[in-house]
Amino acid sequence: MKTVAASLMLLLLLVSSSDxxxxxxxxxxxxYLTPCLTYLTGMVETPRAFCCKGARNIVFDASKSMENKKxxxxxIKTLAYIVKPRPxxxxxxxxxxxxxxxxxxxxxxDCSR
Structure with missing residues (x-):
């Protein structure tokens, strides 16, 4: 769990120059995805409600524009590279x-599409 937390901190530092x-x-x-990490990495069998709420927020916010979606x-691609979720x-x-x-x-x- 310490590795996941450290990975998230690294990700936040890497993206500090976001648009x-x-x-x-x-x-x-x-x-939004942090509550899902225990599920995505296989530490728990079922995502908790606050994980699903965060995932819904991503879907809702990403749908507002193509820029947001990309x-x-x-x-998420970067986060998946760091966290290595179970496929x-x-x-x-x-x-x-x-x-x-x-x-x-x-x-x-491929996030270009």
Whole structure:
């Protein structure tokens, strides 16, 4: 858990130069997904309600503009690279939270589309 916390702090430092004109920034995406890390890394079997709420917030905010969607995607890509989620949990987050997440939680996603 200390490694996950340290990774999040590193991510926040890396994204401190986010585009402030966007309604959504990487700090917000990271904060929204932080409650999901225990599920995404396999520490718990089911995402908690506050994880799903954060995921819903990302979906809602990312849907406001293509810029927000690309920014959220790139931030999640970086976060996935650092945290290394279990692929099956990353895929199943949408189903467990009953949302349609607009992109994969993966370090290999192409955010240009």
């Amino acid at each position: 402030y004109e966007a309604m959504l920034d990487c700090k917000a995406v990271t904060a 920014m959220a995607c790139n931030c 099956e949990n990353a895929i199943d987050l949408s189903n467990k939270c009953r949302i349609h997440f607009p992109f994969k939680i993966s370090p290999n996603i």
